[in-house]
Amino acid sequence: MNNDRQKAEVFIKRLLMNPALQYYEILQKEEQILTFLNTNSQSLFPALSSEQFFPNKTWQQIFAILYNSLTSQINEVLFKELEAILNNINYTFIGLLRQTTCPLSQCRDQILTFEKKLLNKYEARNAFNGSLTALKLNIIDKYIEQIFQRREYIHFELTKVQRLKMGSEEIKNFIKVSMILKNAIHLVTVGTANLSIESVMDIVQRAFADKVNRMLEEELRLLPPELIASAVNSNISFLENKNMETTSRIISIFTMRCKYYKPYNTVDRGAETPDKSWFNIARRNYKFYGFDIKMLDEFYKIAAEHNW
Numbered sequence: 001m002n003n004d005r006q007k008a009e010v011f012i013k014r015l016l017m018n019p020a021l022q023y024y025e026i027l028q029k030e031e032q033i034l035t036f037l038n039t040n041s042q043s044l045f046p047a048l049s050s051e052q053f054f055p056n057k058t059w060q061q062i063f064a065i066l067y068n069s070l071t072s073q074i075n076e077v078l079f080k081e082l083e084a085i086l087n088n089i090n091y092t093f094i095g096l097l098r099q100t101t102c103p104l105s106q107c108r109d110q111i112l113t114f115e116k117k118l119l120n121k122y123e124a125r126n127a128f129n130g131s132l133t134a135l136k137l138n139i140i141d142k143y144i145e146q147i148f149q150r151r152e153y154i155h156f157e158l159t160k161v162q163r164l165k166m167g168s169e170e171i172k173n174f175i176k177v178s179m180i181l182k183n184a185i186h187l188v189t190v191g192t193a194n195l196s197i198e199s200v201m202d203i204v205q206r207a208f209a210d211k212v213n214r215m216l217e218e219e220l221r222l223l224p225p226e227l228i229a230s231a232v233n234s235n236i237s238f239l240e241n242k243n244m245e246t247t248s249r250i251i252s253i254f255t256m257r258c259k260y261y262k263p264y265n266t267v268d269r270g271a272e273t274p275d276k277s278w279f280n281i282a283r284r285n286y287k288f289y290g291f292d293i294k295m296l297d298e299f300y301k302i303a304a305e306h307n308w
Helices: 001-017 026-039 040-048 059-087 092-098 106-120 124-137 139-148 153-161 168-187 206-219 225-235 247-260 274-286 291-307
Strands: none
Touching: 001 026, 001 059, 026 040, 026 059, 026 124, 040 206, 059 106, 059 124, 059 168, 092 106, 092 225, 106 168, 124 139, 124 168, 124 206, 124 247, 139 153, 139 168, 139 247, 139 291, 153 247, 153 291, 168 206, 168 225, 168 247, 168 291, 206 225, 225 247, 247 274, 274 291
16 A cells, blocks of 8 residues: 555544544445535645645645545445345345346346446445435335325326336335436446536436436346336436336435435424425425425325324
């Protein structure tokens, strides 16, 4: 390990140990640190360009060294979490879609290998933030259970419109895998040359999504086309694509819900609960995000009834 890498590793480890980050999920920590570095670049540069750290280097060079160290350390945790999530998913729903005889463990391994490669891109990491948090919180499980108990709008859209001929457990796992693959939309996006921490646009045009969909069908041949389409189309606007899959609409809502989610925040007395508050705000801004307003209404009612 060269001297610059050693110094960067020590510096990043100190940032990651900051008590203010202890309740953030792993990719949220990464985003917080990138924000800190970019926001404070002018004040950090004199110290970081000194003999003690990285002398005779520009801020761009220093930032690149720190960014590589940060992602390397984050990946040690991120890849373990991703593998654990994939190992806890039941893939029998794939057989219901494809009638395949391929061992389901191969499907899992193909997804893991693909995501590890994809997560080398900043845009894909940024887009994976909400998915990872949602999956770790098991937020899909509790809402899908309520949807199947209520048997209202979302249930109808899943079973009669999208025509998913499977039970609630299989649909949960279908959504989870689609959610993991949502960031595959960045398979062909141009890299962020200056590693800006500005949010990547969450909505793409249908033509672009269709292009990515065709590429993924070639790259992820073990996975059913319906699963790939569900993941890719979660990046388009429902308002402009009324035939958008129900699972895609669910994914787009919950990944946005969980992107900046802080599960350990205490709720002040008399204040709305976190999910109820978020869905209420999302209903007012549904056009901006391209969400299905009827779906938001139902999620809002579920959150209100259960104090979520």
